Amino acid sequence: MARYVFGIDLGGTTAKIGLLTEGGEKVDFWEVPTRTENNGEFILADVADAIRAKMNERGIDDSEVIGAGIGVPGAVNVDGLCYQAVNLGWENLNVVNELHSKLKLPVKAGNDANVAALGEAWKGGGRGYQNMLLVTLGTGVGGGIINEGKILAGSKGSGGEIGHIHLEDEEPDACGCGNHGCFEQYASATGAVRLARRILAATDEDSALRHIDNFQCKDVFDEAKKGDKVALQIAEKYGYYLGKGIAITASVVNPEIIVLGGGVSRAGEMLFDLLKPSFEKYVFPGCKDVKFALAKLGNDAGVYGAAKMLLY
Amino acid sequence: MARYVFGIDLGGTTAKIGLLTEGGEKVDFWEVPTRTENNGEFILADVADAIRAKMNERGIDDSEVIGAGIGVPGAVNVDGLCYQAVNLGWENLNVVNELHSKLKLPVKAGNDANVAALGEAWKGGGRGYQNMLLVTLGTGVGGGIINEGKILAGSKGSGGEIGHIHLEDEEPDACGCGNHGCFEQYASATGAVRLARRILAATDEDSALRHIDNFQCKDVFDEAKKGDKVALQIAEKYGYYLGKGIAITASVVNPEIIVLGGGVSRAGEMLFDLLKPSFEKYVFPGCKDVKFALAKLGNDAGVYGAAKMLLY
Incomplete structure (x- = not known):
């Protein structure tokens, strides 16, 4: 049967x-x-x-x-x-x-x-692992923690809702949640565009991004891959925050593998190179030994x- | 039987x-x-x-x-x-x-x-709760996460080892772990003394702490309770970091109750007042509704x- x-x-x-x-x-x-x-x-x-x-x-x-x-x-x-x-x-x-x-x-x-x-x-990017952190990089930043093969729901269902951990003391703008300096203010698709606008405003250097009407997060990574210097600088800043947020989360729950999903993760393996310097700088040494992978199941x-x- | x-x-x-x-x-x-x-x-x-x-x-x-x-x-x-x-x-x-x-x-x-x-x-301060965070404030800062009544060990046993989450970008001194700006560099007993020495060096104001040879963490809280202005300022700075570290951890695992243990927790209920402003500032709103208690079982x-x- x-x-x-x-x-x-x-x-x-x-x-x-x-x-x-x-x-x-x-x-x-x-x-x-x-x-x-x-x-x-x-x-x-x-x-x-x-x-x-x-x-x-x-x-x-x-x-x-x-x-x-x-x-x-x-x-x-x-x-x-x-x-x-x-x-x-x-x-x-x-x-x-x-x-x-x-x-x-x-x-x-x-x-x-x-x-x-x-x-x-x-069945996806974390297949075979019992302790996993999924970081979903979309319009916002979401996440999920798998502990011993099960969801960590937390007392009110907000376990793994890591988009609002505090990462930056110097943030003037408020996050949607009302706080300042949340992970998703930097590591989401909208966060990447926000970082891009700031960096473009602070320099006179030309960039392909200046010639794209209403450029999106995808444009930042596409142009960075093509070697656009300013786009690369933006991507590095994005990676700095992504690595920092992941480092802090990993230091709390000590996952075996970290899987990146959501629209921004289509930027691919490049994200690992971008996030690793700050991940390694900020993670607790006992939690440093972790694998990275991309999500596989999409929707x-x-x-x-x-x-x-x-x-x- | x-x-x-x-x-x-x-x-x-x-x-x-x-x-x-x-x-x-x-x-x-x-x-x-x-x-x-x-x-x-x-x-x-x-x-x-x-x-x-x-x-x-x-x-x-x-x-x-x-x-x-x-x-x-x-x-x-x-x-x-x-x-x-x-x-x-x-x-x-x-x-x-x-x-x-x-x-x-x-x-x-x-x-x-x-x-x-x-x-x-x-059997202690978190009795009756299935989702608990213990923060141990001793020579260092340790911790433990109880999820659905069980220990969250993490993949390599470093789950809940929250003393080394990153809290402060501007820290010049290295932590024992090699990183800079770890939770335990501020919220441990040694961290409190370190904060005290910095604050005392930055002001000419008199304080009872200046007249205690080799003052300890306990002296800071004792003098703050007695109304010593500088000691109170130090205690508030300590509370700022304690609340910030707890806020970030709580935003990851969404506990129902947070229990403070270790030697520093003998300062008592005062710690809750000291940590709450920064806890409320930094915690994800979905994780704000949490109880605080002191550990009860000691050794x-x-x-x-x-x-x-x-x-x-």
Whole structure:
């Protein structure tokens, strides 16, 4: 008898759902719209219906399904309580209880960044490692800590939310969170552009970036790779903060491997060279011996990780 | 039939051993010398003999003993491998395997600071909490992270070794670890004295501290409590760094309670007032809602925590 598990990566626009075997083989991945009206009250029913329909379609019996895991864009504690998910309209919703009451199968829930980390540890860039740190470099900086093969959720679901650790005393601008000098003010895609504008304003030197209307983070790394001196200087400053933030986090949780994901990670291996000088300068020597890798699962990481929560 | 567990807190001079009931009642606590000659090869045999002798003395049968846990002054991974314990002469010793082969009872091992954190979470200042951070303010700064009731050991046993997270870019002096600007360069007892000497050198203002030969950390807090202006300024600077280091750590692992232990914590509740301004300034808002408490078990924390590892 086959044994299956469902993984759900819930976003503000769609929910990605995956049907996988117990061993993590992809059987079927699809999406359903996320209906956010009425404080998102239909979302979990829609997801449950989609899963039930898939089981009918494929003739899968309840006894063949281990359960369903779901990653949520908000803080979720170990009991499945989601404190707030702004993009869904949820507040203080126990996702495990709610989805279980509709689906009648075992359910686990976690924060989407943490769940993606678990996916990368299971089948992606951190495959084979029990202690992993995922650093997601996107519009913001997110993260997930995998400790002994499991998500570190923290008491209120904010474990691994490392985008707001303090890195810089001299930051005049406020972060979205209200603090000053947060990791994500530098190491996110928007942070890279912010650093770029500062460095360009401080020099008269020409740069290809000055000739690109509304340049983006990708342009900075592309031009740096082509040898643009100012772009390289910006990339080095970016790497300084990335390495510093990772060093501090690694000194707290001592991972075996650090995986970089998110849009900025498409800059590739270059990021490792950029971050290593400050990583090595700031990391506690007992935590220095760590591997670096790039995320491999892209947008599927959350589906894999959500499913994996059922297989602890 | 009674069920017992042994806890061992191994130090460079003595091993504290405790016989406890499964529920954590103290039955018998005693010490044996730590023989460090020949790279500490007799240490675990001595401990095993001491436990066996106690079992004979009290007529305790093997079937009544759940096992023995041991906290070691060095990094220990989840499998019990101790990479190095300088004060014992050990290198790459699997403590679990070695002690088990001598004692013939189930064995668990951990780093002493992490094990002390588990003790405080079980029976001390963090009692009743599953997600706890212990910050040990002694000659250095140590720490331990309890995640879902268990020690976060990290991949090489350096999880929770937070004394070396980077806090200050402008530090000219090197830390013992070789880095500059580590948490323990400010928040340890020696760090407090260092801060005091700097502040005293920068002002002409009189202070009781100027009239105490070789003043210690305790004098700084005692004089601050008495209203000495310069001592209070030093205590505030100390609190600034303590709060900043705790804020960063809490933003990574999101504990429910933070417990302060070690010699400096004898300064008492005053420390909470001193650390809170910078804690609140630097912590990620999602991790701000946290309790603070003082450690309660003193030198017994390690024995309790060592025993508790067998009761996971």
